[in-house]
Amino acid sequence: MGMTRRRMILIAIAGGLALALGLGAWDRDIDAETATVMADRLAVQYFHRSGESPRQFAVREQRQWADGWEFRWRYRACPENASLRIWISRNGRQANYAELPECETPGLSTPRKA
Numbered sequence: 469m470g471m472t473r474r475r476m477i478l479i480a481i482a483g484g485l486a487l488a489l490g491l492g493a494w495d496r497d498i499d500a501e502t503a504t505v506m507a508d509r510l511a512v513q514y515f516h517r518s519g520e521s522p523r524q525f526a527v528r529e530q531r532q533w534a535d536g537w538e539f540r541w542r543y544r545a546c547p548e549n550a551s552l553r554i555w556i557s558r559n560g561r562q563a564n565y566a567e568l569p570e571c572e573t574p575g576l577s578t579p580r581k582a
Contacts, residue, residue, distance in 0.1 A: 503560065545571045552567065
């Protein structure tokens, strides 16, 4: 009893589908450029919601870690202890604010939180 042509085609389709699903579940890392675009988008959202001007922050700093990227904009009013930090996971599935700027310097108002 040989395998019919129809049965072989169905097995091939099922195998291809299983392979496609298996490859789709594999976590792919995003590149630094994609992570930067994501972080910049979150920063713009923060500036809009908080009312803060981007000019109140220093230029973006970027570090790559084993599990993702960290982006940081130091708050000019107190750059040693306040910044906007954004974390992007290596695969790009998680992107969040790791730190919102809060300046504890007397006489300066604290930025509104996003």
